[in-house]
Amino acid sequence: MSEGKFPFSRRTFLATTALGAATVAMPSVLRAQGAGVKLGILHPVSGALSYSGTQGRLGATIAIDEINAAGGIKGLGKIDPVLGDAQSSAEGGTAEVEKMNSAGVAAIVGGYASAVCLAVSQAAARYDLPYVVDVGVADSIVTRGLKNTFRFGPGFGVIAKTALSNLAAINDAAGKPAKTVMIVHEDSLFGSGLAKLLNAQLPAQGFQILETIPHPTPTRDFNNVVLKIKAQNPDLVIPANYYNEYVLLARTMQQQKVKPKGIYSVLGGAASSYKFVKEFPEAAKYIMDCNHWFDPKNPKALALKKKVEDQGQFFTYEVYMNYSCVLLVADALARAGSADRAKVTEALASSTFKDHVMPYGPTKFVNGQNEGAAPANTQVLDGDIKVVLPVAFAQAKPVFPMPA
Amino acid sequence: MTDRPLLDVRDLHAGYGETQVLRGVSLDVAPGEIVAVLGSNGVGKSTFNRTLSGIVRARAGSIQFDGAAIEHDKPPAIVARGLIHVPEGRRIFPNMTVGENLDLGSYRRAKPRRAQNRERVFGIFPRLREREAQYAGTLSGGEQQMLAIGRGLMAEPKLIILDEPSLGLSPLLVEELFTLIGRIRADGVAILLVEQNVVQSLEVADRAYILAEGTFVMSGAASAIAADPELKRAYLGL
């Protein structure tokens, strides 16, 4: 997690009511070739998730501007973005889908939080409106059989699995210096779910879990947690929490001079936040994370990074994931040769899109999930964030254990 | 009596919400005079006092004090002019010491002479000096009443309104209180004395007004009213 809230919420698994057969066939808007195509860009740009939402919108609009500057989509013309605000709630997302549908968009990109994505995918399904999830990692988003819903990025299950096997790989490569683990997790669905998973899987990988410490969000003080860590002195600390608490935990560990052999997080580390690394370089040193990340060897990704940073913004995953998703949709539109929703859905389902900025394998949608999507392992090295795994994309070897 | 009254109330109307309590009352007090306002319970004596001190808004009529119209003034401005109201129930500050209570008497007026006025008050009420550092809430009823009056005197009032000062005091203390009222007047302070204790009030007052049904039904020299048994029976329940 880069900023603010994690795209997961209490509602995530509540909003999975089966979709009825209420799919109304809408007459597709006939439009002259090259007259332009409307694309819904939907993010929570106000409310608690507004920072992430705004970052997502930034990535999407950069992609649209680039496509339009290059003459638009072949045969269809320029993309006309219809910007929507999900107001950080599922209801807000649903309302925006209604508006975008009336506005005649060819597809919708965005959602960010799982709860919003779940609601948006259902609302869009009613109009057979193709919807590309930008971030939302809840597995249920793509397991409900909605034909219109596509997720380009990895889901929670894949991320957690990759995180575990990469951890074992890093430890094995270093000669298994880490044997004991403490897990510090936030106590809602995301952190608890992850902690449960780790508790089930880590022992099989040869790790002994000394203690699992849950904490609420927000937590104002991590001194006690750090005292416990200090007293038990684990080799590895695995935090699974949101940005604010992550920052406090890392800073408190630095303050109390607690230095385990490694700090390894899943979907939440400083190692995937340029902001944290910039603001707290000392506390961030050597932290590892398994999270969404861009392909550092892709020139297009680096150009985008420069563009975003030149605007004074942090290059967060919301930016490049939305950027990639818009390119994916544009490619599908070009292949469909029309804004017809059924054709666009068809084109997305059969996509083998390569021109994105993510460290993914070949694009292949199975039941709406991109099978090529995977998280990357990063580590804070030399004041920068470096990809350390998968090897194909790695810029550096993991430094583990952390030097004293 | 001097020619110009210190307090001159004309045709005053006041009340609470729908309730009209005062329906055109007029009264005057000369400098240094003691005027008693008498009347049975609930006729509006305290309401009259509150209207004079700006706590209750005058709905009609005029209040002239020391040559200025004050019927639209707020309480702090009225205090600043030297019209001080010592309310029914004392209303001292129980969480503060006797000394602090007296200090606040000169919050708005006569502040530069706080120390010397405090001595003056201690001169009148020696008990307060003994209790200076004690919390006011721990004082006896009589001492609290003295403190309330003392706090009023700290502002160097031109006119002091005493609302039921003898309420709840033992007969001995009531006796002492009326003696002190005489002493305060001797310092040149005019007194508007609101009392249920009719006999003693009429003894100490120069003039008296009788309030009934929203107006003053009778006024005159205290001695004349005291001598009229008919009047006392009709309005004062004696």
Next chain:
Amino acid sequence: MLSPVILIPAILNGLLTGAVYALVALGLTLIYGVLHIINFAHGALLSAALFAAFFAFKLLGLDPYLAAFLLAPAFFALGYGLQRFIIGPASRGDDRNMLLITLGLSVVIENVLLYAFRGDTRTIEVPYAFETIDLGFTFLPIPRVIGFGVVFVVALLLWAIMRFTDTGKAIRAVAKEKLGAQLAGIDVAHVYAMTFGLGSACVAVAACLLIPTYYVNPMVGDAFVLIAFTIVVLGGMGSVPGALIGGLVIGVVESLSGLFLGESLGQIGIFVIFIAVLLVRPTGLFGVKA
């Protein structure tokens, strides 16, 4: 777990944290004691003050501890103005309305902050943020030790104002005897506003103490105010020493229950105390019976 190696540092942490809670509670209890309302805008004001301290540092390069000298008067003025020109007049003479107006105000302030600064969480980096005092068995973070000291200086200052100045005496007078105060020539609207101003100034100082090691976002104040409210009830509604002692007690309770019950349940200790106080001693530790 019971070893002194953890226990003593945990208690010390609790005391240091509790001191800042106490300062927030001090503002709340002051306003309650005089205006007899729970100031629902207290949390929003704390968020606003944290933003102010943040920008004082980012834009003016002002160290938070120096910024306190600027922000305390500024928030005093802000609080004074809010009460005098918005809350007071809008309540139309009925004090109970003030409660609802502060509630509305908190919504407005939070949304203005959200609109202006988005939900983004911000932090500042001061060189001393990670400095610690080495006690041998534990490290005490210097910013928190400073915070602890400042809270007591502020409390002492407040006590002196209340004790020795006419304004302070007027505030105490209005708190217990409004009519008596009016008749002594005290302008109650002014005193209410002064009190609200002092309460807001406490919040501003608390913000300056927090920002070196804490973060700010538009909702950050809410978490503190819930705790502060518990402290106010524990210490006795309106009691200044109660807020101080209550703050330290709650800090230690939170720390220890966090240690024994886990951070998720740590807050339970606080609310158990809250309910116990309401049952056993509704007036709080230092409260006087009505």
